[in-house]
Amino acid sequence: MAKYSMHILVCGGTGCRAAQGLAITESLKKEIDENNLNDTVQVIETGCFGFCEKGPIVKIMPDNTFYVQVKPEDTKEIIAEHVIKGRKVERLLFVDPDKKEKVSDSKHMGFYRKQLRIALRNCGFIDPENIEEYIGREGYEALGRCLTEMKPQDVIKIIKDSGLRGRGGGGFPTGLKWEIASKNHADQKYVVCNADEGDPGAFMDRSILEGDPHSILEAMTICGYATAATKGLVYIRAEYPLAIKRLQVAIKQARESGLLGKDILGSGFDFDVELRFGAGAFVCGEETALIHSMEGERGEPTVKPPFPAESGYWGKPTNVNNVETFANIPVILIKGATWFRSIGTEKSPGTKVFALAGKINNVGLIEVPMGITLREVIFEIGGGIKDGKKFKAVQTGGPSGGCLTTKHLDTPIEFDTLIAAGSMMGSGGMIVVDEDDCMVSVAKFYLEFTVEESCGKCAPCRIGNKRLHEVLTKICNGNGTREDLELLDNMSRVIKDTALCGLGQTSPNPVLSTLDNFYDEYLEHVDDKKCRAGVCKSLMQYVIQPDNCVGCTACARVCPVGAITGERKGIHFIDQSLCIKCGACIEKCKFNAIFIQ
Amino acid sequence: MAKVKSLADLRKMKEDLQSKVHLREKGDNYENLVQVKVGMGTSGIASGAKEVFNFFVDELEKRSIEGVVTQTGDMGYNFAEPTIEVTIPGKEPIVFGNVDMKKADQIIESYIKNGELVEGILPENYDKIDNK
Ligand SMILES: Cc1cc2nc3c(=O)[nH]c(=O)nc-3n(C[C@H](O)[C@H](O)[C@H](O)COP(=O)(O)O)c2cc1C
Ligand code: SF4
Ligand code: SF4
Numbered sequence: 001m002a003k004y005s006m007h008i009l010v011c012g013g014t015g016c017r018a019a020q021g022l023a024i025t026e027s028l029k030k031e032i033d034e035n036n037l038n039d040t041v042q043v044i045e046t047g048c049f050g051f052c053e054k055g056p057i058v059k060i061m062p063d064n065t066f067y068v069q070v071k072p073e074d075t076k077e078i079i080a081e082h083v084i085k086g087r088k089v090e091r092l093l094f095v096d097p098d099k100k101e102k103v104s105d106s107k108h109m110g111f112y113r114k115q116l117r118i119a120l121r122n123c124g125f126i127d128p129e130n131i132e133e134y135i136g137r138e139g140y141e142a143l144g145r146c147l148t149e150m151k152p153q154d155v156i157k158i159i160k161d162s163g164l165r166g167r168g169g170g171g172f173p174t175g176l177k178w179e180i181a182s183k184n185h186a187d188q189k190y191v192v193c194n195a196d197e198g199d200p201g202a203f204m205d206r207s208i209l210e211g212d213p214h215s216i217l218e219a220m221t222i223c224g225y226a227t228a229a230t231k232g233l234v235y236i237r238a239e240y241p242l243a244i245k246r247l248q249v250a251i252k253q254a255r256e257s258g259l260l261g262k263d264i265l266g267s268g269f270d271f272d273v274e275l276r277f278g279a280g281a282f283v284c285g286e287e288t289a290l291i292h293s294m295e296g297e298r299g300e301p302t303v304k305p306p307f308p309a310e311s312g313y314w315g316k317p318t319n320v321n322n323v324e325t326f327a328n329i330p331v332i333l334i335k336g337a338t339w340f341r342s343i344g345t346e347k348s349p350g351t352k353v354f355a356l357a358g359k360i361n362n363v364g365l366i367e368v369p370m371g372i373t374l375r376e377v378i379f380e381i382g383g384g385i386k387d388g389k390k391f392k393a394v395q396t397g398g399p400s401g402g403c404l405t406t407k408h409l410d411t412p413i414e415f416d417t418l419i420a421a422g423s424m425m426g427s428g429g430m431i432v433v434d435e436d437d438c439m440v441s442v443a444k445f446y447l448e449f450t451v452e453e454s455c456g457k458c459a460p461c462r463i464g465n466k467r468l469h470e471v472l473t474k475i476c477n478g479n480g481t482r483e484d485l486e487l488l489d490n491m492s493r494v495i496k497d498t499a500l501c502g503l504g505q506t507s508p509n510p511v512l513s514t515l516d517n518f519y520d521e522y523l524e525h526v527d528d529k530k531c532r533a534g535v536c537k538s539l540m541q542y543v544i545q546p547d548n549c550v551g552c553t554a555c556a557r558v559c560p561v562g563a564i565t566g567e568r569k570g571i572h573f574i575d576q577s578l579c580i581k582c583g584a585c586i587e588k589c590k591f592n593a594i595f596i597q
Numbered sequence: 598m599a600k601v602k603s604l605a606d607l608r609k610m611k612e613d614l615q616s617k618v619h620l621r622e623k624g625d626n627y628e629n630l631v632q633v634k635v636g637m638g639t640s641g642i643a644s645g646a647k648e649v650f651n652f653f654v655d656e657l658e659k660r661s662i663e664g665v666v667t668q669t670g671d672m673g674y675n676f677a678e679p680t681i682e683v684t685i686p687g688k689e690p691i692v693f694g695n696v697d698m699k700k701a702d703q704i705i706e707s708y709i710k711n712g713e714l715v716e717g718i719l720p721e722n723y724d725k726i727d728n729k
Contacts, residue, residue: 086635086668107628257601265606
């Protein structure tokens with residue numbers, strides 16, 4: 001075996017791959033070959049590093065040098081300078097936006113400083129297509145201990161004691177769920193991994209599957225042992241081809257090494273995992289809908305109880321957990337419940353992975369201890385708001401969540417505080433909104449998504465959300481009234497109380513929380529017919545400022561609908577009833593006389 | 598890959614496979630480990646820096662010392678090549694000049710293992726860009 005003194009890690013997540021990650025790997029390998037370095041330098045394609053804003057990322061170990069926005073053409077210099085001569089390629093280093101200094105070590109970057117990677121521990125660290133690297137990182141050790149040294153109830157006890165709560169959105173205690181499944185007896189039981197990840201903007205589950213697929217297989221097998229299930233199914237959306245491929249490779253390797261299949265590690269316990277593909281409907285992430293979809297039925301939810309743990313896949317007891325929940329399991333079993341409880345908060349121990357998106361400087365995937373504040377996440381890790389704009393709100397929990405505002409910036413983030421603040425954890429999407437965004441339009445955007453994704457089975461969701469969307473559209477078009485605001489509020493509450501599944505029960509959240517936190521913006525829309533962010537086109541007015549107008553007639557000539565009138569050398573005027581808000585005049589005016597109101 | 602038949606089997610395998618990722622684990626945890634940086638400028642290489650580098654990589658492992666050996670550019674001590682910088686966690690980095698195998702051995706045994714200084718220390722005068 002070659003004895004490498006240097007490892008070059010290249011991000012092979014979906015994001016960086018799209019940005020030529022693959023070409024970078026190829027080209028690095030070629031350079032290494034040409035320089036006869038095959039025995040000392042190894043190139044490894046890993047999962048996502050999280051700092052997608054600056055991708056593709058190349059990291060050199062053991063000197064921990066972090067190169068950002070690398071292009072295939074840069075690899076020659078990396079090899080010639082860094083690898084051969086030991087000189088860092090300065091122009092590829094990350095520049096600290098505050099201090100304007102180059103930072104070569106990711107540990108000193110604001111983006112990573114407050115992160116703690118448990119679920120993402122192997123993402124960006126190992127080659128996900130190589131089971132040996134996973135085993136080298138204590139992979140399958142937890143499974144080995146469970147099967148060899150522990151009884152199923154001991155395993156459940158540790159998970160219960162750890163306080164781990166489901167990361168798929170609901171936050172249900174995982175140990176308790178396993179216990180319920182273990183107590184329901186049947187000739188066949190199932191373990192399902194929910195990798196549907198329907199929240200637009202969330203990609204943590206995909207990243208874990210792409211970067212560390214074995215951790216999920218190991219955790220599912222442990223869950224099988226704990227609940228006496230022998231079959232595992234991963235329900236994954238077909239739009240995740242790379243995650244599917246990595247899972248398939250991992251399953252094959254695990255089977256070949258006897259870590260899946262019959263008599264695992266000589267314990268007599270059998271377990272195997274198969275994949276099931278989803279078409280990508282949001283509601284299919286709901287566990288009962290997911291199970292129906294796996295059975296070949298329509299992906300529609302049914303009333304709970306019965307919960308899947310009693311009657312799930314083909315009517316058998318089925319334990320459903322989210323990808324990120326599973327990713328925590330092996331570590332908890334190795335390091336213990338007390339260790340896990342020492343991280344995060346009392347009611348929400350551990351960490352949570354968030355996908356930062358929207359108007360934030362550092363877009364990417366982060367893992368932080370529960371209890372961290374929004375301020376730390378947005379301004380320290382996220383690097384603040386893009387283009388120096390003002391922070392307005394952050395939508396957490398995706399379409400089922402709500403928006404949090406400046407007054408919540410110092411609230412610790414955990415399951416219960418987010419709910420108390422009118423939002424929820426959801427799967428961990430965080431979309432940052434700045435002063436240029438209109439909150440009514442934000443609510444409308446999420447409702448559009450819900451209306452599209454509602455399965456239509458129950459009336460409150462099918463009809464109610466559509467009505468909500470109509471009213472929001474009416475307000476954005478400048479035809480809203482105060483009564484409409486009341487209607488929004490009432491209807492939202494009715495939908496929440498009467499919808500059948502979690503989709504409908506949470507879909508009005510974006511409306512309620514924007515009403516709650518940004519009532520003045522709604523009022524401006526209905527009373528003053530004004531949209532302060534200038535997003536609602538119908539509420540915008542192009543107006544001529546008489547002081548500046550010299551009467552050059554340029555605007556009147558360019559206006560396609562003849563809305564502008566005025567004498568030559570006289571002040572011009574825009575007829576609002578004719579104006580179509582095309583903006584042609586404002587571009588034409590050389591005297592800055594036209595502005596938007 | 599061979600079948601893993603028991604937990605003992607798995608653990609043995611892990612011992613063997615650990616080396617695959619160990620370098621990265623050390624890099625991730627370098628602040629708590631002995632760090633040896635070898636100056637690899639043209640004059641360093643000409644006077645045997647590459648051999649010194651390999652010596653440290655091999656010997657630290659043989660002598661069961663958890664350390665990170667990296668190369669850096671020319672450290673600016675042309676008169677005393679090969680030059681290396683050694684950092685013991687919690688201590689200031691120290692630069693040694695004219696390091697041959699014998700000196701390297703001495704540095705490992707006396708300074709790295711026991712914290713005793715050895716001859717050949719150079720005043721620190723170069724610009725560090727690493728680990729900012
Ligand atoms: C509309 C809707 C969509 C959901 N989508 C997902 C999803 O994409 N992924 C997921 O893990 N859970 C999703 N859930 C939650 C699941 O129903 C279930 O609670 C979860 O998979 C349980 O795993 P956990 O306890 O590990 O979180 C969704 C729930 C609802 C109501
Ligand atoms: S709440 Fe919506 S998604 Fe859920 S069952 Fe009713 S119609 Fe379908
Ligand atoms: S283009 Fe400007 S200055 Fe000329 S008439 Fe129109 S508003 Fe007045």
